Amino acid sequence: xxxxxxxxxxxxxxxxxxxxxxxxxxxxxxxxxxxxxxxxxxxxxxxxxxxxxxxxxxxxxxxxxxxxxxxxxxxxxxxxxxxxxxxxxxxxxxxxxxxxxxxxxxxxxxxxxxxxxxxxxxxxxxxxxxxxxxxxxxxxxxxxxxxxxxxxxxxxxxxxxxxxxxxxxxxxxxxxxxxxxxxxxxxxxxxxxxxxxxxxxxxxxxxxxxxxxxxxxxxxxxxxxxxxxxxxxxxxxxxxxxxxxxxxxxxxxxxxxxxxxxxxxxxxxxxxxxxxxxxxxxxxxxxxxxxxxxxxxxxxxxxxxxxxxxxxxxxxxxxxxxxxxxxxxxxxxxxxxxxxxxxxxxxxxxxxxxxxxxxxxxxxxxxxxxxxxxxxxxxxxxxxxxxxxxxxxxxxxxxxxxxxxxxxxxxxxxxxxxxxxxxxxxxxxxxxxxxxxxxxxxxxxxxxxxxxxxxxxxxxxxxxxx
Amino acid sequence: xxxxxxxxxxxxxxxxxxxxxxxxxxxxxxxxxxxxxxxxxxxxxxxxxxxxxxxxxxxxxxxxxxxxxxxxxxxxxxxxxxxxxxxxxxxxxxxxxxxxxxxxxxxxxxxx
Numbered sequence: 001x002x003x004x005x006x007x008x009x010x011x012x013x014x015x016x017x018x019x020x021x022x023x024x025x026x027x028x029x030x031x032x033x034x035x036x037x038x039x040x041x042x043x044x045x046x047x048x049x050x051x052x053x054x055x056x057x058x059x060x061x062x063x064x065x066x067x068x069x070x071x072x073x074x075x076x077x078x079x080x081x082x083x084x085x086x087x088x089x090x091x092x093x094x095x096x097x098x099x100x101x102x103x104x105x106x107x108x109x110x111x112x113x114x115x116x117x118x119x120x121x122x123x124x125x126x127x128x129x130x131x132x133x134x135x136x137x138x139x140x141x142x143x144x145x146x147x148x149x150x151x152x153x154x155x156x157x158x159x160x161x162x163x164x165x166x167x168x169x170x171x172x173x174x175x176x177x178x179x180x181x182x183x184x185x186x187x188x189x190x191x192x193x194x195x196x197x198x199x200x201x202x203x204x205x206x207x208x209x210x211x212x213x214x215x216x217x218x219x220x221x222x223x224x225x226x227x228x229x230x231x232x233x234x235x236x237x238x239x240x241x242x243x244x245x246x247x248x249x250x251x252x253x254x255x256x257x258x259x260x261x262x263x264x265x266x267x268x269x270x271x272x273x274x275x276x277x278x279x280x281x282x283x284x285x286x287x288x289x290x291x292x293x294x295x296x297x298x299x300x301x302x303x304x305x306x307x308x309x310x311x312x313x314x315x316x317x318x319x320x321x322x323x324x325x326x327x328x329x330x331x332x333x334x335x336x337x338x339x340x341x342x343x344x345x346x347x348x349x350x351x352x353x354x355x356x357x358x359x360x361x362x363x364x365x366x367x368x369x370x371x372x373x374x375x376x377x378x379x380x381x382x383x384x385x386x387x388x389x390x391x392x393x394x395x396x397x398x399x400x401x402x403x404x405x406x407x408x409x410x411x412x413x414x415x416x417x418x419x420x421x422x423x424x425x426x427x428x429x430x431x432x433x434x435x436x437x438x439x440x441x442x443x444x445x446x447x448x449x450x451x452x453x454x455x456x457x458x459x460x461x462x463x464x465x466x
Numbered sequence: 467x468x469x470x471x472x473x474x475x476x477x478x479x480x481x482x483x484x485x486x487x488x489x490x491x492x493x494x495x496x497x498x499x500x501x502x503x504x505x506x507x508x509x510x511x512x513x514x515x516x517x518x519x520x521x522x523x524x525x526x527x528x529x530x531x532x533x534x535x536x537x538x539x540x541x542x543x544x545x546x547x548x549x550x551x552x553x554x555x556x557x558x559x560x561x562x563x564x565x566x567x568x569x570x571x572x573x574x575x576x577x578x
Contacts (some may be wrong), residue, residue: 030520036535036540040494041494069516072517077520434528
């Protein structure tokens, strides 16, 4: 790579560099690499007798069209696309205009909001004065997720015929959520849903169905182009948007109460029966659309949140272990402890997953990767101790659906983290690449949904609908 | 000979891996080597090599390192990894199968 004495040529190279830099799929080091190539080509051409400007023309032509080049770069580094969606839509597919998209989204959001009100036609009313019928909890995901799936099928331009099989999981979910004769022991722990297995169905059905949404999201390219990682990013980003919308909705609700109360009207039938349930359903669609339209929040949020909380959680876990070792206090196994440790592992897996999604897979290991390994290892130790205590309790008091579900989840997360720790260790010792860790995390995604589906389908009959 | 875009794209991975199996190299030198090996039949637009290299790096088939070149600027050198060699062997099997199949049918076409 040579620097040229030819001033105009250097200026042309500088101009070319500026022009290339504006491509958002190309990052600084890529531009540097391409510039190095251009300079070598120029050196060879000028040596062969071409004048500077002639050589420049030839070299740039040989480099190829920048549009095609940045598209290829974007494909090779699909995580960069996240912000800009540089992969230009295929020319042979008509672009869905923003206007049509707005209409489709509003239509689907209204449909989701109305779907929540359909059961009311059959006598299952939502009212602020009565308990919410269990039907709403069992079918919560079925009001919204099919519509969200339709949105992605439409948005990705997947053929209707090839997407038809996505009806299956939703149909199956509707059947399994509603046919089982769950026992109804009345109110249990203030959760108006009843039997343990029914609570488990309520909690696990959305997780199982989320995989179907994922298939629609990636538009049939589950294994290609980092589609699954993009789906992970989408999920995180949707959660952030949803919380933001919910906060706004809370303010809106407060004003609704206050203003109507000021003129002596009670708005609670509207808020409890319409505003909150319909808004909660519609917000999922609107939130997803916002994520699609403005894919930039997670790029800023996820790294910040993971970097903020990874050290804090590491300190918490180490402090916990040290205290336990120092005082010798055993873990007091109560009903909630197993679930609490499940949540802890979920948080740690989330930290690892989002750190991976936001990380440049080619960067060499740094201090933060060491910290992540420390976090994972200490979480494993803490969980091992807790599992030991819980196993003792189960052998004492026998199996209940809650314990088996919590134990299964614990094992699934434990396997994920144990192998992640191993891959992290390899990566830190420069024996493996970060890509291996990323691959492991995304390959593991279906496991969560498959387990959730098992809980929904198998647990009620196995445990006698308790 | 104008080779189809898909074929050029498909052969890029084994070709780059094979060249790196000869020894560590960098973008410009790899392009020159391709031109030399193919006698100019394989025409790549130069830039297209880099996304291929980056994808291989991401998949862990090659490793890259920036180091100084003989004239002072930084240059990104690529090295094939153990996984890359395994991948190369696998690709080689696949291409052999394709080649063998085509040969078989062409022999028949010729005799008919």
